[in-house]
Amino acid sequence: MSATINSPIQSDCEVISNRRVGAYQHLTLAAPGISERVRPGNFVAISVGDSRSSMLLRRSFAIYQSTSRGPFGGTIEIIVAPHGAGSTWISQRAPHDRLNVVGPLGNAFKIPKDPVRALLVGGGYGSAPLFPLAEILRQKNSRVEMAVGASTAERIFAPVEGKRSVHSLAIATEDGSIGVAGRVTDLFDNSLSNIDIVYACGPMGMLKALTAIGERAGVTVACAVEESMACGVGLCMTCVLPVKDKTGVIKMVRSCVEGPIFDGDAVQWDGIGTIPPGTYGAPR
Amino acid sequence: MSHEVFDYSTTLGSAHFPNPIFTASGCAANGKELSAFFPLTDIGAVVTKSVMTNPRSGRATPRMAETPSGMLNAIGLQGPGIDTFLREDLPWLVEHGARTVVSIAGESVDEFAALSRKVRNSPGVSALEVNISCPNVENRGLVFACDRASAREVIEGVKRSVGNSLPIIAKLSPDVTDIVAIAQEVVGAGADGLAMINTLLGMVINTETMRPQLANKTGGLSGPAIRPVAVRAIYQVHAALPNIPIVGMGGVLTGNDAFELVLAGASAISVGTATFNDPSAPVRIKNELAELLVARGFTRFSDAVGFAHRAQA
Numbered sequence: 001m002s003a004t005i006n007s008p009i010q011s012d013c014e015v016i017s018n019r020r021v022g023a024y025q026h027l028t029l030a031a032p033g034i035s036e037r038v039r040p041g042n043f044v045a046i047s048v049g050d051s052r053s054s055m056l057l058r059r060s061f062a063i064y065q066s067t068s069r070g071p072f073g074g075t076i077e078i079i080v081a082p083h084g085a086g087s088t089w090i091s092q093r094a095p096h097d098r099l100n101v102v103g104p105l106g107n108a109f110k111i112p113k114d115p116v117r118a119l120l121v122g123g124g125y126g127s128a129p130l131f132p133l134a135e136i137l138r139q140k141n142s143r144v145e146m147a148v149g150a151s152t153a154e155r156i157f158a159p160v161e162g163k164r165s166v167h168s169l170a171i172a173t174e175d176g177s178i179g180v181a182g183r184v185t186d187l188f189d190n191s192l193s194n195i196d197i198v199y200a201c202g203p204m205g206m207l208k209a210l211t212a213i214g215e216r217a218g219v220t221v222a223c224a225v226e227e228s229m230a231c232g233v234g235l236c237m238t239c240v241l242p243v244k245d246k247t248g249v250i251k252m253v254r255s256c257v258e259g260p261i262f263d264g265d266a267v268q269w270d271g272i273g274t275i276p277p278g279t280y281g282a283p284r
Numbered sequence: 285m286s287h288e289v290f291d292y293s294t295t296l297g298s299a300h301f302p303n304p305i306f307t308a309s310g311c312a313a314n315g316k317e318l319s320a321f322f323p324l325t326d327i328g329a330v331v332t333k334s335v336m337t338n339p340r341s342g343r344a345t346p347r348m349a350e351t352p353s354g355m356l357n358a359i360g361l362q363g364p365g366i367d368t369f370l371r372e373d374l375p376w377l378v379e380h381g382a383r384t385v386v387s388i389a390g391e392s393v394d395e396f397a398a399l400s401r402k403v404r405n406s407p408g409v410s411a412l413e414v415n416i417s418c419p420n421v422e423n424r425g426l427v428f429a430c431d432r433a434s435a436r437e438v439i440e441g442v443k444r445s446v447g448n449s450l451p452i453i454a455k456l457s458p459d460v461t462d463i464v465a466i467a468q469e470v471v472g473a474g475a476d477g478l479a480m481i482n483t484l485l486g487m488v489i490n491t492e493t494m495r496p497q498l499a500n501k502t503g504g505l506s507g508p509a510i511r512p513v514a515v516r517a518i519y520q521v522h523a524a525l526p527n528i529p530i531v532g533m534g535g536v537l538t539g540n541d542a543f544e545l546v547l548a549g550a551s552a553i554s555v556g557t558a559t560f561n562d563p564s565a566p567v568r569i570k571n572e573l574a575e576l577l578v579a580r581g582f583t584r585f586s587d588a589v590g591f592a593h594r595a596q597a
Contacts, residue, residue, distance in 0.1 A: 007320045010564055047561055051538070054353040056507055056561040086350075102563060230348050230355060231560035234317035237310075237333075237359045238348035252341045252362060257317070273499060274344050281339035281362070 008233060009033050013101045015093045016072055022154035024125050025080045025091040026064070034103045035074030038066035040133035041224055041261050044076065044103030045232030048086040055086045057230045060256070062201065063104065064128040076103070079128040079157055105232050106260045109133050109199055109222055115141040116196040120166070121184055121210055122148045123202020125157045129224065130201060134165035143167055145195075149184025149206070153177035185209055192217035200224065200264070204272060211264030221264035227255040242268040242276050250279045291584040292574055294328065294551050296529045297451030297476030299410045301328035301383060301552065304585055305542070305570040308533050308556030309334050309387040309413060309455070309479075310359065314373040315380070321563040324382035327570060331479075331531075331554060332373065334389035334415040337399060339365040344499035349488040354507025354535065355557060356486050358500035361389055361418060366399055370406050378408030385453065387413035390438075397441035404446045412450045413531075414442050414475075417457035417482040419504045429457040429482070435466050436473045443474030453531060455479040456521075458513050467521045471528055478521060479531040479554070481514045507557040511535035515548045522549020522590050537565070539572020546573070546585075547592040 013029040020026075034044070045058035061078040068074045082088040093099060109129075118137050120130040127148045134144045144165070149172040150156045156171055156178060163169050170187040171179030180186060184206060190213050192198070200210045201224035214221035230236040234257040243253045244266045252275070253259070268276050275282050294304040306329045312318050315330045324330055342362025349356045363369070366388070377384045386403050390396035396414060403412055416438050417429035428434040439454055446452065454470040456463060458481040467478055483504025488497040496502075514534025522530060532550025535557065536542045542553040553573070558565040582588050 010321060010562075055350060056353070056557060057348075057350045057355060058561065100562070228346065228348065230350075230357075231563070233320070233563055235311060235313050235563070236348070236357070236560050237313070237342065237362050238345070238357065240342065240345060240347070240362070272345070275341050279341045281341040281365070283341070 008102050008105050010100065010102045012098045015095050015097045015099060016075060017095055018093055021079070021157065021159065023081065024157060025082065026077060027080060027090075027093065028075050028077045029099060029101065030072040030074070031076040031101060031103070032073035034101065035066040035076050036068040038063050038076060038104045039108035040129055040136060041106065041108040042104035043106050043232070043260060044078065044101050045105060045229070046090055047100040048089050055089070057086070058102065058232050059086050059090060060105070060229050060232045062126070062129040062224065065132055079125040081125050102233060106256060107258070109224075109261055111136055111140065112142070112197065115143070117143045117194055118145070119188060119192070119195045119198045120144060120146040121198060121200040121202070121206070122146070122157070123184060123206040124150045124155050126202030126224070126226070127157045130199060131162040131165050133199060138165060145188070146170070147172070147184050147187040149173070149187070151175065185213065190217070192219045195219055197222065204269065207264060207267075208269035211267070211269060214264055222261055223264045223267065224261045225255050225259055225267070229256050232256050242271040242279055244268065250276055252279060289583060290574065290578050291586070294585055296411055296453065296531065296552060298448070299451045301410070303328045303570055304546075304552040305566050305573070306385065306531065306552055306554045307331050307559065307566055308554035309415060311556035311559050314369070315377050315382055318559070318563060319380065322567040324377070324380055327566045328552060329383040329385050329410055330377060331385040331413060332369070332377070332387050333363055334361055334387040334418060335363050335366050335369045335399070336361055336389050337366055337395055339363065339368070346498055347500070349497040349503070351486070351488060351505065351507070352509060354505055354509035355560075356488055356498060356503035356505050357483070358498045358503035360500065366402050370402060374406055374408065383410045384408060385411045385413050387415050387455070389415040389418055393437045393441045396438045397445045400442040400445040404449050409450060411453055411477070412442070412446060413453045413455055413479055414439060415455045415482070417455050419457070419459070419483055419485045419502070427457060429455070429466055430460055432466060432469045436469045439470045439473035439475050451476040453477040453479050455482055457482045458517050459485055463517050464520050464524045467525055467528070471525055477529040477531060479533065480521065481510070481517050481534045484510055484513065506535065508535035508537055508541070511541060511544070515544055518545055518548040518550050519592065523593060526590065536569060537561070539569050539576050542569050542573045543576050543588070546588050547590070549590040549593065551586070551589050
């Protein structure tokens with residue numbers, strides 16, 4: 001668990017481009033002041049609608065790419081999966097529209113100092129923050145394998161330029177429409193015999209399964225969780241999940257500020273949606 | 285623009301504040317997170333998250349649902365407990381110059397009294413909010429603000445503990461038949477001011493799962509959806525108790541929204557759910573309300589408090 005404290009800023013960011021990638025929209029935003037400080041795993045929280053919007057809660061997105069300089073100053077890129085009314089509204093923004101963005105938020109993936117053999121596992125658009133992580137790992141001479149899984153081809157996010165960041169990329173879809181028919185965990189040797197660390201981002205079920213594989217193999221699995229958040233900045237206490245701290249005490253911690261990246265074996269995956277017995281401050 | 289001569293200060297009992305814009309309890313954690321967005325000294329006061337005697341895990345997730353112009357929450361008073369709060373959170377606020385209203389919540393009259401004694405003995409507190417109206421307690425019978433006798437007993441106990449050392453602000457629930465009767469009861473028991481309104485009890489059912497959306501089933505409704513309820517409650521209570529200061533809250537997103545509550549009778553305004561939407565909201569609303577008051581010809585904020593009660597000229 002990283003203890004890094006970001007100091008986020010709030011900014012009206014112009015949409016530079018918005019293009020469809022399979023089932024998703026890939027938005028590039030001019031975000032000077034934010035982009036310079038992004039580290040892989042950080043996210044942004046974006047408000048929905050205008051100042052009289054009936055949807056008050058921010059939507060959080062993992063940052064895909066960020067550039068600190070360029071023709072638009074710094075930019076950030078996010079991958080938006082339109083599902084509810086709020087994410088659909090954000091996914092429909094056109095160039096020159098503005099979005100109110102707070103970021104960078106949350107902790108970042110810890111990067112080992114020495115070269116490692118890393119396995120990066122993404123579920124759906126959860127692969128997005130893994131590509132910039134892969135680039136940094138490769139700069140440190142690490143070997144990077146990536147596995148991406150989704151229900152169907154259009155929900156696989158693995159852009160051509162991202163493929164250059166990794167040494168190998170394997171894809172699985174549940175319907176077999178692209179890659180191997182099956183789950184993302186079918187794509188690699190589950191004994192993890194050639195892997196030093198696993199980085200993962202995706203649905204809770206996938207993260208739980210990977211943590212179990214990591215535990216059996218004695219390999220750390222760094223998990224970026226997706227919990228629903230109202231604010232993204234640590235105020236509302238809605239995005240909590242049960243996580244064991246260094247002294248072995250389970251606490252309800254905010255995934256927005258203490259996370260979104262946790263060591264998989266610290267997260268009480270079976271206790272999500274409950275207050276596990278023995279949790280600090282649990283009702284007696 | 286004559287901001288130089290505009291007096292924005294406000295008073296709650298013996299406590300003075302340079303401006304009337306506060307955070308709302310439970311919507312600002314304990315200040316640190318918001319300080320990334322503005323200096324906490326810019327606003328009238330930080331109202332801390334209601335703290336109980338012991339550490340609390342709060343409730344299971346999901347704890348939240350977005351609703352039309354609002355949200356439903358059932359956090360369950362997650363917090364560090366009073367001792368950790370007074371050792372870590374309060375000193376941080378004091379060091380950073382934030383005027384602080386400490387909010388306490390208890391499950392019994394004795395717990396409220398003991399909590400208030402601890403807060404009284406801590407330096408740097410401007411006022412004490414007594415949250416007798418949290419809707420997310422285990423037993424609805426524990427919502428003291430829904431019962432006149434219970435509300436009175438809690439405030440009497442707190443008054444015995446703190447005397448006149450700190451202004452006591454009783455936080456009221458709108459989920460009552462007659463909020464004026466509750467307000468009169470707590471003022472009779474020694475409350476120096478009132479905070480209103482807490483959230484309204486609501487429910488969302490997820491039509492996919494066909495089950496209640498929140499793990500707690502019910503939750504507190506906040507946001508602009510409840511603003512007319514706040515305006516009505518503040519108006520009624522100010523009419524009955526014109527000399528009792530009210531910290532008004534309920535769906536304030538803009539300076540104009542704050543103005544509406546001031547006209548109804550609020551001497552200070554807490555910004556709550558708006559902060560989730562816009563973490564800079566407290567300072568933005570402070571500036572918007574000042575502009576509005578000056579534009580309407582007010583030279584003192586206090587002259588606008590309860591203005592809607594005046595007969596038409």
